[in-house]
Amino acid sequence: MGIFDLARSNAGISVLVALLALSGCANSSSTSSTSPVEALHPTSSSTALAGGGALQVVKDLPAPQNTQNGSEQPLSANDVLEVSVFQVDNLNRTVQVDAGGQISLPLIGTLTAAGKTVRQLEKEIETAYGAKYLQSPDVTIFVKESVGQRITVDGEVNRAGIYPVSSNASLLDAIALAGGFNAVGDAGKVFVYRNLGQNKLVANYNVEDIRAGKNRNPRIYGGDVIVVFASKSKIAMNNLKDALGLASSAARIAVIP
Numbered sequence: 391m392g393i394f395d396l397a398r399s400n401a402g403i404s405v406l407v408a409l410l411a412l413s414g415c416a417n418s419s420s421t422s423s424t425s426p427v428e429a430l431h432p433t434s435s436s437t438a439l440a441g442g443g444a445l446q447v448v449k450d451l452p453a454p455q456n457t458q459n460g461s462e463q464p465l466s467a468n469d470v471l472e473v474s475v476f477q478v479d480n481l482n483r484t485v486q487v488d489a490g491g492q493i494s495l496p497l498i499g500t501l502t503a504a505g506k507t508v509r510q511l512e513k514e515i516e517t518a519y520g521a522k523y524l525q526s527p528d529v530t531i532f533v534k535e536s537v538g539q540r541i542t543v544d545g546e547v548n549r550a551g552i553y554p555v556s557s558n559a560s561l562l563d564a565i566a567l568a569g570g571f572n573a574v575g576d577a578g579k580v581f582v583y584r585n586l587g588q589n590k591l592v593a594n595y596n597v598e599d600i601r602a603g604k605n606r607n608p609r610i611y612g613g614d615v616i617v618v619f620a621s622k623s624k625i626a627m628n629n630l631k632d633a634l635g636l637a638s639s640a641a642r643i644a645v646i647p
Contacts, residue, residue, distance in 0.1 A: 543616045545575070
């Protein structure tokens with residue numbers, strides 16, 4: 391169930407429905423030639439978020455921090471890792487990154503894993519074992535389960551939910567996972583939210599243009615939130631902020647294994 395379906399079934403949050411579909415009450419005699427999406431000015435449009443940081447509109451989203459320009463996905467709390475030390479089987483372990491972002495391994499104890507790439511953590515473990523216990527250790531980490539490799543797709547799609555994605559997933563892949571647009575979903579009003587430090591960035595992508603080859607198909611990363619607005623909706627900062635708040639409410643969105 392998407393943002394709009396949920397809201398329509400609950401009169402208590404009808405105000406949010408109005409914000410997310412403002413054009414339903416818009417004056418049809420308006421003569422403005424600027425589209426609702428074009429009215430948002432990248433880099434100059436921003437608003438504070440309740441939990442700290444700010445939501446800022448950008449023309450195009452950069453790769454997340456600490457991803458080697460998008461080639462690596464940082465590890466997250468609750469990720470399950472298989473740590474193998476070549477030819478030292480008794481040091482091999484399957485570990486889960488705890489809520490504090492740490493793992494514990496034989497001999498070397500506790501290490502911080504969250505926020506690091508697999509390659510960074512492999513090198514850190516090799517250094518720790520090589521300092522006292524092994525000569526030229528060769529460590530390999532396989533990510534068995536990745537909470538960080540999940541995205542949220544909400545709004546006017548057929549199957550809103552939290553979906554696992556591969557390391558090379560694209561926006562078109564994400565829309566397909568959610569069953570495509572529903573009857574009122576607008577391919578030109580697809581907004582992608584991404585964390586950047588304490589702030590969140592959001593950019594508008596026109597899926598119709600992407601499918602036609604007019605624009606590139608952007609990469610999607612774990613932690614991204616994708617919201618599709620209705621075809622008649624006008625978009626403003628308050629709409630984007632409210633939509634993010636609803637889409638981030640995991641209790642009302644199905645987690646797809």
